[in-house]
Amino acid sequence: MTLMEEAGRGRMPQEIDEVAKREGLEPDKLARLVARGRAVIPRNAHRGVAEPVGIGEFLMTKVNVNLGTSQNLDSPEAEVEKAAAAVAAGADTVMDLSTGKDLDLVRRTILDSVPVPVGTVPIYQAAVKGELTSQGLFNALERHAKDGVDFITVHVGVNRNSLERLRQDPRIMGVVSRGGSLTMKYIADTGEENPYYSEYDYLLEMAREHELTLSLGDGLRPGCIEDASDRAKYMEFINLGELVRRARAAGVQAMVEGPGHVPADEIETSVRAMKHLCDGAPLYLLGPLVTDIAPGYDHITAAMGGVIAGMAGADFLCATTPSEHLDLPTKEDVMDGTYVTRIAAHAADLTRPGVRERARALDLKMAKARAELDWDGQFQAAINPARARQIRHRRGVDTDTCTMCSELCAIRLAKEAMEKEKGLR
Numbered sequence: 006m007t008l009m010e011e012a013g014r015g016r017m018p019q020e021i022d023e024v025a026k027r028e029g030l031e032p033d034k035l036a037r038l039v040a041r042g043r044a045v046i047p048r049n050a051h052r053g054v055a056e057p058v059g060i061g062e063f064l065m066t067k068v069n070v071n072l073g074t075s076q077n078l079d080s081p082e083a084e085v086e087k088a089a090a091a092v093a094a095g096a097d098t099v100m101d102l103s104t105g106k107d108l109d110l111v112r113r114t115i116l117d118s119v120p121v122p123v124g125t126v127p128i129y130q131a132a133v134k135g136e137l138t139s140q141g142l143f144n145a146l147e148r149h150a151k152d153g154v155d156f157i158t159v160h161v162g163v164n165r166n167s168l169e170r171l172r173q174d175p176r177i178m179g180v181v182s183r184g185g186s187l188t189m190k191y192i193a194d195t196g197e198e199n200p201y202y203s204e205y206d207y208l209l210e211m212a213r214e215h216e217l218t219l220s221l222g223d224g225l226r227p228g229c230i231e232d233a234s235d236r237a238k239y240m241e242f243i244n245l246g247e248l249v250r251r252a253r254a255a256g257v258q259a260m261v262e263g264p265g266h267v268p269a270d271e272i273e274t275s276v277r278a279m280k281h282l283c284d285g286a287p288l289y290l291l292g293p294l295v296t297d298i299a300p301g302y303d304h305i306t307a308a309m310g311g312v313i314a315g316m317a318g319a320d321f322l323c324a325t326t327p328s329e330h331l332d333l334p335t336k337e338d339v340m341d342g343t344y345v346t347r348i349a350a351h352a353a354d355l356t357r358p359g360v361r362e363r364a365r366a367l368d369l370k371m372a373k374a375r376a377e378l379d380w381d382g383q384f385q386a387a388i389n390p391a392r393a394r395q396i397r398h399r400r401g402v403d404t405d406t407c408t409m410c411s412e413l414c415a416i417r418l419a420k421e422a423m424e425k426e427k428g429l430r
């Protein structure tokens with residue numbers, strides 16, 4: 006039985022107990038959410054995740070970090086190091102998107118070295134090996150499944166209708182998803198349907214056998230503000246909603262991926278529509294970036310969109326780095342992207358049903374430490390204690406206030422004034 010089926014029959018797999026404990030949720034409630042597909046706990050049958058993660062309703066917003074080699078920069082060691090850095094910075098999951106030479110080596114080393122769920126995109130391997138065929142796509146998927154990958158992105162929402170839709174409603178940026186564009190290439194080269202879509206029942210059988218969680222990829226995500234919220238995007242969500250239902254009926258856990266570049270005032274509509282069309286499946290967002298004109302700062306534009314999306318119901322945010330649109334991220338970029346995305350996830354959690362009290366308790370801890378000018382307490386409450394400590398001490402000035410207002414510290418002056426006034430009463 007899969008985890009989803011076990012949960013539906015009232016059994017309590019270890020992963021549900023562990024996640025429920027960490028999230029402060031009743032195990033029975035989490036089991037019901039998993040059984041209904043409203044939450045997922047990625048877990049490959051061959052791996053055993055040391056730190057299982059729950060994604061979905063009534064759970065804290067989670068953060069994924071992408072890494073992986075490219076054909077220009079092909080150092081497996083560097084990518085494995087980035088995976089470790091991302092986890093140290095608080096990533097809940099990592100995805101290996103390698104397209105360099107030895108994809109198997111990078112994937113297997115990451116699977117062996119991080120305790121969190123690992124995701125991949127098998128179509129990349131088929132493309133890199135020159136096997137962009139139906140057999141090649143399923144071979145790649147099986148290879149990743151047997152290696153122990155916990156969740157995979159499959160661009161099942163892209164099909165022959167998608168090409169027709171894009172022809173009728175052209176976009177400025179066309180298709181910017183790598184997996185989406187490879188799927189379109191397959192359809193255009195062969196004249197045949199996307200194999201992951203036309204043979205979806207077979208895909209579900211494989212996912213079931215290896216207990217893969219499916220991340221139904223948004224191959225038609227908009228790549229610029231001008232293309233946001235078009236017909237192609239919504240048509241894909243309708244497809245994905247139907248495919249979510251089929252996954253659930255097969256006992257396979259599924260989440261849905263969303264865009265992309267979306268102006269701030271369209272994010273809430275977009276998120277609510279995706280949730281509605283996909284029967285409340287956990288929603289995994291790549292951004293959304295709220296403007297196109299900030300290369301070098303796209304971890305920030307994505308975090309702005311991530312907060313709005315999280316407030317509207319997104320469950321899982323994919324970290325964007327300062328290198329987005331420009332270069333393969335460095336380890337430092339990956340860490341910056343991870344922290345900034347964690348801040349966005351936490352800001353959303355401050356408003357999120359079921360988790361806001363726990364999230365607010367963290368802010369309260371910081372506020373109390375600030376009110377007391379308790380610097381160690383502030384570092385402990387900080388999302389990145391090392392960075393806060395480094396900035397506080399970088400000039401070597403060691404006073405009980407900070408160098409911002411020094412002797413005119415508002416917190417201290419106001420406190421002294423209140424104490425004096427109390428003494429006069």
Ligand code: SF4
Pocket residue numbers: 406407408409410411413414415416417
């Ligand atoms: S000196 Fe100013 S900025 Fe620094 S702790 Fe006091 S009030 Fe805050």
